[in-house]
Amino acid sequence: MDFQENADSKTRRSRGRPRNWDAKTAQNTIKSLDRAMEVFEYLSEAQGKALTAIAGEMGQSPATVYRILVTLEGRGLVEFDPAAQFWHIGPRAFVIGSRFLRRTSLVDRARPILRRLMEETGETANLGIEREGAVLFVSQVETHANIRAFFPPGSLSPMHSSGIGKALLAQMDASRLERFLKTEPLKAFTGRTITDPDALRRDLESVRDRGYAIDDEEKNPGMRCIAAPVFDVNSEAVAGISVSGPTSRIGPHDMVRLSHPVREAARDLTRAIGGAATAPRA
Amino acid sequence: MDFQENADSKTRRSRGRPRNWDAKTAQNTIKSLDRAMEVFEYLSEAQGKALTAIAGEMGQSPATVYRILVTLEGRGLVEFDPAAQFWHIGPRAFVIGSRFLRRTSLVDRARPILRRLMEETGETANLGIEREGAVLFVSQVETHANIRAFFPPGSLSPMHSSGIGKALLAQMDASRLERFLKTEPLKAFTGRTITDPDALRRDLESVRDRGYAIDDEEKNPGMRCIAAPVFDVNSEAVAGISVSGPTSRIGPHDMVRLSHPVREAARDLTRAIGGAATAPRA
DNA sequence: TTGATTTTTTCATATGTTGAAATCTCATTT
DNA sequence: AAATGAGATTTCAACATATGAAAAAATCAA
Numbered sequence: 001m002d003f004q005e006n007a008d009s010k011t012r013r014s015r016g017r018p019r020n021w022d023a024k025t026a027q028n029t030i031k032s033l034d035r036a037m038e039v040f041e042y043l044s045e046a047q048g049k050a051l052t053a054i055a056g057e058m059g060q061s062p063a064t065v066y067r068i069l070v071t072l073e074g075r076g077l078v079e080f081d082p083a084a085q086f087w088h089i090g091p092r093a094f095v096i097g098s099r100f101l102r103r104t105s106l107v108d109r110a111r112p113i114l115r116r117l118m119e120e121t122g123e124t125a126n127l128g129i130e131r132e133g134a135v136l137f138v139s140q141v142e143t144h145a146n147i148r149a150f151f152p153p154g155s156l157s158p159m160h161s162s163g164i165g166k167a168l169l170a171q172m173d174a175s176r177l178e179r180f181l182k183t184e185p186l187k188a189f190t191g192r193t194i195t196d197p198d199a200l201r202r203d204l205e206s207v208r209d210r211g212y213a214i215d216d217e218e219k220n221p222g223m224r225c226i227a228a229p230v231f232d233v234n235s236e237a238v239a240g241i242s243v244s245g246p247t248s249r250i251g252p253h254d255m256v257r258l259s260h261p262v263r264e265a266a267r268d269l270t271r272a273i274g275g276a277a278t279a280p281r282a
Numbered sequence: 283m284d285f286q287e288n289a290d291s292k293t294r295r296s297r298g299r300p301r302n303w304d305a306k307t308a309q310n311t312i313k314s315l316d317r318a319m320e321v322f323e324y325l326s327e328a329q330g331k332a333l334t335a336i337a338g339e340m341g342q343s344p345a346t347v348y349r350i351l352v353t354l355e356g357r358g359l360v361e362f363d364p365a366a367q368f369w370h371i372g373p374r375a376f377v378i379g380s381r382f383l384r385r386t387s388l389v390d391r392a393r394p395i396l397r398r399l400m401e402e403t404g405e406t407a408n409l410g411i412e413r414e415g416a417v418l419f420v421s422q423v424e425t426h427a428n429i430r431a432f433f434p435p436g437s438l439s440p441m442h443s444s445g446i447g448k449a450l451l452a453q454m455d456a457s458r459l460e461r462f463l464k465t466e467p468l469k470a471f472t473g474r475t476i477t478d479p480d481a482l483r484r485d486l487e488s489v490r491d492r493g494y495a496i497d498d499e500e501k502n503p504g505m506r507c508i509a510a511p512v513f514d515v516n517s518e519a520v521a522g523i524s525v526s527g528p529t530s531r532i533g534p535h536d537m538v539r540l541s542h543p544v545r546e547a548a549r550d551l552t553r554a555i556g557g558a559a560t561a562p563r564a
Numbered sequence: 565t566t567g568a569t570t571t572t573t574t575c576a577t578a579t580g581t582t583g584a585a586a587t588c589t590c591a592t593t594t
Numbered sequence: 595a596a597a598t599g600a601g602a603t604t605t606c607a608a609c610a611t612a613t614g615a616a617a618a619a620a621t622c623a624a
Contacts, residue, residue: 314611
């Protein structure tokens with residue numbers, strides 16, 4: 001289930017001879033197949049491309065690229081549009097790729113990433129999604145420290161007073177955000193909770209600028225929290241990752257420091273679930 | 283958009299030498315690449331498989347399969363689970379495959395329409411297109427209800443036993459329909475699946491009269507489905523929209539009731555992609 | 565019609581893939 | 595603890611086959 005961290009650590013366990021994980025990994029790769037997959041991947045990035053264009057841009061012989069495309073076409077992995085003379089990704093690729101999701105639950109994928117995040121930062125790492133206008137904490141890895149932040153998985157927290165919630169709100173399009181503001185009262189939990197819609201809008205603006213959200217004792221006194229969004233394949237923010245800890249360990253300067261591993265973890269998880277972030281919302 | 287029929291007709295136009303479309307197509311395919319893609323596809327059908335199992339079942343040398351998998355792993359197209367010693371489809375395959383949908387704005391345009399349809403009807407809303415003689419589900423919005431219909435995007439379903447499929451078949455011109463009937467066997471899935479060509483022709487007739495198609499437990503027992511076609515700018519039926527749910531919520535009377543929002547959603551999407559329906563086929 | 569452009573095929577050659585067998589590890593049993 | 599079995603990697607030599615250059619074929623534009 002957790003191949004995320006194994007991939008780079010030496011944890012990789014298997015029977016048989018261990019792979020030469022130092023530089024020689026390329027030893028067992030099939031060159032022609034790798035080149036073909038490069039073409040396949042390159043094609044997927046374009047909205048459609050002519051043979052000569054692909055070959056030219058990739059510095060490959062047109063003959064070779066042609067044969068690769070014809071082969072893949074035979075399996076429906078790519079398609080040829082005779083009218084425009086363009087090659088495209090085919091339906092079979094979609095069918096095969098979609099099977100990836102059968103096995104992928106966000107929570108499973110997140111676990112090793114959360115663990116690493118906890119180890120790097122020394123603080124409790126959390127995963128949350130949006131449910132019914134609130135943040136639902138679905139997974140966490142607790143720090144070893146005696147004073148620790150704790151959200152029982154399954155607990156709910158209002159969007160406007162949690163780091164993950166604000167990271168998600170910051171990615172909503174304007175109309176959905178306005179709908180949210182109309183529906184949900186911005187209840188105060190501490191003196192620092194943002195209860196004014198305009199103040200929240202401004203805060204979300206800076207969340208987008210920074211790339212991460214901060215909960216600065218806005219829900220629980222003495223607790224700070226740094227969060228970043230996770231995107232799915234449609235570039236929709238579907239979850240958030242955060243670290244949370246006591247103000248005694250997380251001071252004003254620490255938030256910038258902690259934001260890096262948090263953002264990285266969010267990016268890793270985005271990648272692990274086949275997602276992709278786009279430019280921050282317009 | 284849909285070069286579906288071009289692929290089999292001789293319409294294929296291109297510059298350069300024409301391909302030998304008779305039997306010699308294999309001439310330009312790269313054998314090793316084709317074998318590798320066979321492994322890739324085979325792997326996607328399993329929930330995960332050990333190297334030896336794959337090699338054994340495919341009649342290939344473990345060494346070769348191993349190298350193929352390692353190569354694909356290098357690009358994230360497959361993943362290795364060290365704990366279970368299993369190979370799986372990887373996130374990159376999902377990302378690349380999903381780009382198949384980008385070629386058409388259909389999916390993007392459909393999303394808000396599907397969401398509204400789901401909210402109006404309370405049932406799962408689906409979008410499907412025809413690919414390779416089957417319905418390919420490309421998008422859906424799930425209901426909140428606990429008992430729900432579920433078609434994972436990327437899954438395929440035979441035309442004759444799905445609402446969307448029949449909505450599309452009903453719009454085919456006679457010759458294409460006959461070709462379809464000659465090619466595809468009408469496999470039975472439940473006692474209600476239409477397996478007789480004449481019965482199917484009659485059903486499609488009434489689909490045209492009504493303006494919507496019904497799947498009355500013809501694929502999955504206990505599940506009903508109401509579907510309507512979506513047209514492109516050439517008035518060709520390129521997709522179908524449906525809602526599907528359990529018979530406990532969708533009774534005989536509900537189908538008429540549900541047909542209105544479904545047809546409206548299909549009309550909306552038709553409009554959103556710049557399409558137009560003409561009078562039902564002559 | 566001609567010329568320019570792009571795709572597809574041919575062909576000789578070197579490159580790279582292949583499977584068998586050897587090697588190595590882990591997990592289980594003795 | 596050591597041995598054994600099962601399965602994963604790697605090595606190696608043979609030879610299949612992928613490769614690019616160039617020719618051929620077809621379409622498009624003028």
